Amino acid sequence: MAKVLLDVKNLSVHYKIQAGWVYAVDDVSFTLHRGETMGLVGESGCGKTTTGYGITQLLASNAYIKEGSKVIFDGKDFVEMSTVPSKKFPGYRRIVEYHPEMRKYRWKRISMIFQGAMNAFNPVFKVGDQIIEAILTHENVTEEEARKRVERLYELVGIPKDRIDNYPHEYSGGMKQRAMIAMALALNPDLIIADEPTTALDVVTQDKILGEMARLQKENNVAMIIITHDVSVVAEMAHKMAVMYAGHLVEVGSTRQVFKETAHPYMEALLKAFPSIKGEKKRLKAIPGSPPDLANPPKGCRFAPRCPYAKDICLEEEPPVVEVAPGHFSKCHFAEELYGELGGEANE
Amino acid sequence: MNEENNGGDVVVKVRDLKKYFELHVGMFKFWGEPIYVKAVDGISFDIRKGEVLGLVGESGCGKTTTGRLLTRLEDPTAGSILFHGKDIAKLKGKDLKEYRKNVQMIFQDPYESLNPRFTVLKTVMEPLLIHGIGDTYEDKVEMVIKALEDAELKPAEEYLERFPHELSGGQRQRVAIARALVLRPQFIVADEPVSMLDVSIRAGVMNLMLDLRDKYGIPFLFITHDIAVARYMSDRIAVMYLGKIVEMGETDDVIFNPLHPYTKALISAVPVPDPDHKHGRVEIKGEIPSPINLPPGCRFWPRCPYAQKGLCDTKDPPLVEVKEGHYVACHFAEKFAAGEEVPKKESALA
Numbered sequence: 001m002a003k004v005l006l007d008v009k010n011l012s013v014h015y016k017i018q019a020g021w022v023y024a025v026d027d028v029s030f031t032l033h034r035g036e037t038m039g040l041v042g043e044s045g046c047g048k049t050t051t052g053y054g055i056t057q058l059l060a061s062n063a064y065i066k067e068g069s070k071v072i073f074d075g076k077d078f079v080e081m082s083t084v085p086s087k088k089f090p091g092y093r094r095i096v097e098y099h100p101e102m103r104k105y106r107w108k109r110i111s112m113i114f115q116g117a118m119n120a121f122n123p124v125f126k127v128g129d130q131i132i133e134a135i136l137t138h139e140n141v142t143e144e145e146a147r148k149r150v151e152r153l154y155e156l157v158g159i160p161k162d163r164i165d166n167y168p169h170e171y172s173g174g175m176k177q178r179a180m181i182a183m184a185l186a187l188n189p190d191l192i193i194a195d196e197p198t199t200a201l202d203v204v205t206q207d208k209i210l211g212e213m214a215r216l217q218k219e220n221n222v223a224m225i226i227i228t229h230d231v232s233v234v235a236e237m238a239h240k241m242a243v244m245y246a247g248h249l250v251e252v253g254s255t256r257q258v259f260k261e262t263a264h265p266y267m268e269a270l271l272k273a274f275p276s277i278k279g280e281k282k283r284l285k286a287i288p289g290s291p292p293d294l295a296n297p298p299k300g301c302r303f304a305p306r307c308p309y310a311k312d313i314c315l316e317e318e319p320p321v322v323e324v325a326p327g328h329f330s331k332c333h334f335a336e337e338l339y340g341e342l343g344g345e346a347n348e
Numbered sequence: 349m350n351e352e353n354n355g356g357d358v359v360v361k362v363r364d365l366k367k368y369f370e371l372h373v374g375m376f377k378f379w380g381e382p383i384y385v386k387a388v389d390g391i392s393f394d395i396r397k398g399e400v401l402g403l404v405g406e407s408g409c410g411k412t413t414t415g416r417l418l419t420r421l422e423d424p425t426a427g428s429i430l431f432h433g434k435d436i437a438k439l440k441g442k443d444l445k446e447y448r449k450n451v452q453m454i455f456q457d458p459y460e461s462l463n464p465r466f467t468v469l470k471t472v473m474e475p476l477l478i479h480g481i482g483d484t485y486e487d488k489v490e491m492v493i494k495a496l497e498d499a500e501l502k503p504a505e506e507y508l509e510r511f512p513h514e515l516s517g518g519q520r521q522r523v524a525i526a527r528a529l530v531l532r533p534q535f536i537v538a539d540e541p542v543s544m545l546d547v548s549i550r551a552g553v554m555n556l557m558l559d560l561r562d563k564y565g566i567p568f569l570f571i572t573h574d575i576a577v578a579r580y581m582s583d584r585i586a587v588m589y590l591g592k593i594v595e596m597g598e599t600d601d602v603i604f605n606p607l608h609p610y611t612k613a614l615i616s617a618v619p620v621p622d623p624d625h626k627h628g629r630v631e632i633k634g635e636i637p638s639p640i641n642l643p644p645g646c647r648f649w650p651r652c653p654y655a656q657k658g659l660c661d662t663k664d665p666p667l668v669e670v671k672e673g674h675y676v677a678c679h680f681a682e683k684f685a686a687g688e689e690v691p692k693k694e695s696a697l698a
Contacts, residue, residue: 043546172635202406202573207617207630229547232576232619255623271621273551275580277603278620284580286552290516306548 005190005223006032006055006073012066013047013054016089022295024050024063026247029321032240034190035221037214039234039255041270042244043291049115051244052193052227056110057082057095057102064092073110074190078102108138111184113194118176121168127176128164131183138187153182157212174205178212185216192217195227210237231274235259240327243267246292246302253328262342263322263330265307301333309334358430359535359567360395360418365427365437367413371640385639387413389591390427392667395535398565400558402582402599404575404614406636410591411571415537418569419453420444431535449479452528456540458520462512469508472496472527479531491530498563499526500556518549525556532564539571554581575618579603584673587611590639590647593667597674607676607684609652646679653692654680 013025025047032038042048053059055071057078064086071078082099086092096102114120121127128150135146151161157178168176177197184192197213198206214237217224226237234241234255241258243251243266251264262268272285289306292298298305304314313333322335332338368384388410395401403411416422418429420436429437436447452475455461462471472492475481482488489508496504499522512520521541528536538557542550558581560566570581578585579599586596587610595608606612613632632651637643643650649660659679667677670685680690 043548174635202636203575203617204406204613204630204632205635207619210619230619231547232621235621235623235625236619259621259623270547273547274621275551275554275576276621277576277579277615277618278622278625281580281600284551284555286550286555287548290518290549291546 003034004031005034005036007070008051008055009070009072011051011054011069011071013050013059013063013069014066014092015060016062016064017295020295023247023297024294025054028244028249030242030249030252032191032223032225034223035217036240037217037224037226037238039231039238039241040225040227040244041229041231041234041241043229045291045294046244047247047294048227048244049195052195052225055193055225056106056112057099058106058112059095061097064089064094067091067093069093073105076105078105107134107189108187109189110191110193111187111189113177113180113184113192113197115196116200118173118200120180121176123168125167126165127168127171127179128166131179131186134183135186149186150182153186154179156185156216157182173201174209177201177205177209181209181213181216185220185222188220189222191223191225193225193227196229197226198233199228199230206233213237231259231270232276243270246297247294248302248331250303250331251329253325257325257328261325261328261340263324263328263335263339264332265309265338265342266303268342269306269308301331309338357396358394359397359432360569361428361430361433362394362418363392363428363430364390365392365414365417365429366390366425367410367417367422368425383640386591386642387639388417388424391588391591391593393586393593393596395567395569397567398561399584400561400568400570400582402578402585403569403571403588404573404578404585405588406573406614408590408636408639409588410639411573411588412539414588415453415539415569415571418535419451419537420447421453445479449531450534452531452533452536454521454524454528454536454538454541457544458517458524459512459544461524462520464512466511467508468496468501468510468512468515468523471512471523472530475527475531481531492526495526495530496523498529498560499523500552501526516549517545518553521545521553522556525553525560529560533566535567535569537569537571540573541570542577543572543574550577557581575603575615587614590636590642592647592677593675594648594677595675596667597671601671601674607670607674607681608648608678609654610648646677654690 009029011025011028015022015024028051040048065079065083069079082096082102083093084096086094121130131150132146135149150164154161159175159178198209238255240254242249245266251258251267258267269287273287275284287306292302300316301314301319304310319331319333321329321331323329324335324339365388367388368386371383371385405411417424424437428435439447469492472495473488476488482491493504496507501507501522542553545553561568572578582599585599585602586593589610595602595611603615606615613630617630631653634651645661645663646665649655665677665679667675670676670681683690
């Protein structure tokens with residue numbers, strides 16, 4: 001994998017609410033190479049969707065990006081390009097809606113598969129027409145050419161061609177998801193951000209869609225970010241993974257590294273709480289407590305109140321990001337000590 | 349199905365249970381035969397004391413309807429549900445209320461199943477008031493506290509005056525469990541009770557249910573679409589497809605040695621949280637058809653890689669005991685069980 005495609009540096013996205021700020025994404029850094037798949041996992045409300053949407057700045061109007069955040073896509077810093085310093089909140093940058101430069105990137109270079117494709121299509125337009133519209137918006141082609149391309153895309157994702165002129169309600173859930181993937185591929189993007197692409201689907205359909213996505217990703221050499229709560233989907237699909245907890249990226253590394261040489265207590269706990277159909281049946285371990293309120297996150301490490309390894313320092317100081325092995329990062333005070341000690345049991 | 353063994357231990361015995369929903373679409377309301385959705389179409393199973401039976405299947409296979417029939421939230425079209433030997437399929441009025449005291453349900457969404465304007469105390473006490481249990485108010489409060497403690501909401505006193513919006517998802521589901529427990533039920537139907545919860549919370553709620561089963565010997569019907577969850581929770585698993593049970597047996601028998609082609613596909617499709625795991629591709633085609641126009645013969649044949657013309661598309665295979673305690677509804681089940689080769693028909697019937 002040759003070139004770095006996406007370099008996210010210290011990205012912080014905070015939401016302004018009446019009572020103050022919600023620190024949804026704080027100081028998140030990762031890189032993604034061309035043709036690479038990254039899984040972004042975490043529980044609901046941990047900021048994984050905000051991170052994904054923050055890349056293309058498709059965020060609510062009360063979202064502000066902190067000064068110093070960088071999202072460098074193919075050499076271009078999106079934060080610099082389409083945000084301006086906020087007058088109301090010093091230290092933050094405001095997103096300029098419908099920024100003409102940004103719109104050139106959206107869908108053309110970076111496309112998305114939205115959570116719940118069931119509702120992502122407009123119910124009063126034919127599915128094919130919606131994909132054709134996306135093509136015509138960005139490329140100077142005739143409608144016939146666009147239609148030809150949709151036919152080819154349908155073939156690629158495995159929907160019969162005669163379904164192009166159907167309305168969304170005539171599609172099953174799995175087919176809508178496939179059409180969504182076709183739409184995401186329509187303009188040959190460099191990066192696809194898939195937000196919970198299979199969460200609403202049954203296992204058999206999920207398996208087929210994931211297989212399809214992996215194949216298309218390989219054939220077209222597209223980079224992909226899969227946002228999901230399901231670590232088993234990541235294990236199956238991703239080259240590398242990033243684990244999020246309460247707005248922080250707690251562990252980043254290759255999928256193998258993170259699963260087999262776990263370096264953060266949260267990931268270990270997650271694996272111990274996850275049932276599997278493989279191996280011996282073991283009693284699962286729940287993580288005590290619940291995730292913190294992001295409007296009022298704990299001082300120090302955000303996982304410390306639930307962490308079995310926490311010491312005094314964890315409650316006081318925010319941990320640094322430690323590189324425990326090449327390309328394997330953990331945001332923990334004791335990453336070095338715990339590296340190699342964690343996860344063994346869960347992975348036997 | 350084996351009728352004689354374990355007679356004393358069986359709490360719930362379901363035989364040939366059917367639920368057809370009548371559809372009135374457009375002009376069919378006035379002309380011709382009414383159309384039926386055969387949500388549950390002749391299923392039979394037993395649930396023994398202290399046992400968790402996992403009911404798995406894809407959406408629309410009839411697993412939730414089965415749960416609702418067992419709690420009599422729906423009236424069965426045909427068949428019997430024997431609860432401690434007494435048929436409750438046709439109960440009405442007082443008898444039905446009495447039955448409902450013994451059977452409780454836990455629902456999927458703890459955000460919807462609790463009344464937002466009721467405190468925890470009021471929510472958990474309501475079943476006691478309905479069934480007139482407990483002599484004084486203090487007795488009732490005591491029972492509520494006991495139930496909350498059973499659901500591991502400790503100290504219970506702290507939760508009594510809280511409203512659902514002050515609780516996390518996991519705590520809400522525990523309140524729903526406490527509400528089910530307060531009547532000391534003899535049978536609980538849990539319909540996707542953990543699918544709305546996050547991983548870190550889910551394990552705790554699953555462990556709680558297993559502990560309650562161990563402590564009180566309450567049998568559960570555990571309905572889920574997640575096979576990994578079903579494996580963790582259940583002693584036995586029943587797999588449903590389009591209103592029929594296609595395979596049933598001890599959990600690890602079904603998971604590691606599935607004999608029905610549908611179960612095989614279902615299990616091979618489950619993602620495994622291990623990057624080294626290599627799993628085979630699912631062999632079945634298409635998606636689950638609509639339960640209105642059921643295919644003739646075996647319901648699975650249009651998608652089955654082993655389907656044979658003249659057999660599978662005409663004759664509906666019965667659920668037979670292939671090995672001890674392992675039931676399969678497939679014409680080739682015995683061959684699969686014996687390890688014999690069954691020819692695959694690439695495009696036999698498609």
